[in-house]
Amino acid sequence: MSGMRNRNAKALNGNAKRCFKLMIVDDSNLMRRRIERSQQFEGLQLVGTAGNGLDALELFKRTDPDVVTMDITMPRMDGIECIGQLVALKPAVRILVISALADKATAVEAMERGANGFLEKPFTDRQLNEAIAELMR
């Protein structure tokens, strides 16, 4: 795992050692904690978590994150709608969709709205970190 950490740290170093702000959006507390625990980027600082798209929008406006992990199926506002709104607020935001909805149509729709990556649930720690590393390049 330390090798993974080093590779991830290098990916961030390539971005002038700045600290990136992370927001996690998922309607499951369990999944939010799992993503928080599993991501191992030294330069990624968690600024908050949200359980639905509407709360995510509010949190986004307050904390201005650079990186977002986004679930799709959520109450009040789903991930697809939320991605469009986040990108409209900050076109440079990098969004990793983390969802069990692994069909091609969902992935394409998310990408068309502005997502930068797609990770299928369930995932290993390694898969999560590789997906985030890819996002940060």
Place this chain on the structure above:
Amino acid sequence: MLHEQELKTFVEGTTNFFEVTAQQPASIGSPYLMEGSPSVHEYTGVINISGKREGAVYFTAPKAMLTVLLMKMQENDFSHETMRDLVGEVANMISGNVRRDFGRDFVISVPSVLSGEKPQIRYKPGMRSFIIPINWRSHSAKLIVALT
């Protein structure tokens, strides 16, 4: 009549969760058919299905199994809400598999969760359920497929 591919999709959604998340594969027991309302464990994740088929798929597991699964996930919150979250996530994985394999032939609900001392699942008279035991470590859960 359920097709083999349909059952495979439901089962793989469940076993894949154990294999990837807990890094320990689950095994499948001998499936059986039953009439009437099947008994469930303390926590049950549900997806309702309509379209090409009508009914529901349930993943039901005892608290002891979920506790060990949470430990394997490095989780340290073993509250009622976390248990509910966990079975909801397994139902979510099944739902994702169904969407991937059958597309819009199946209309799938957002997963819901049943819990409590003796939760009961909705039973339509005459409907038969296909029960698939899911064995993991020393614990056993059930996947209940009740579709017309």
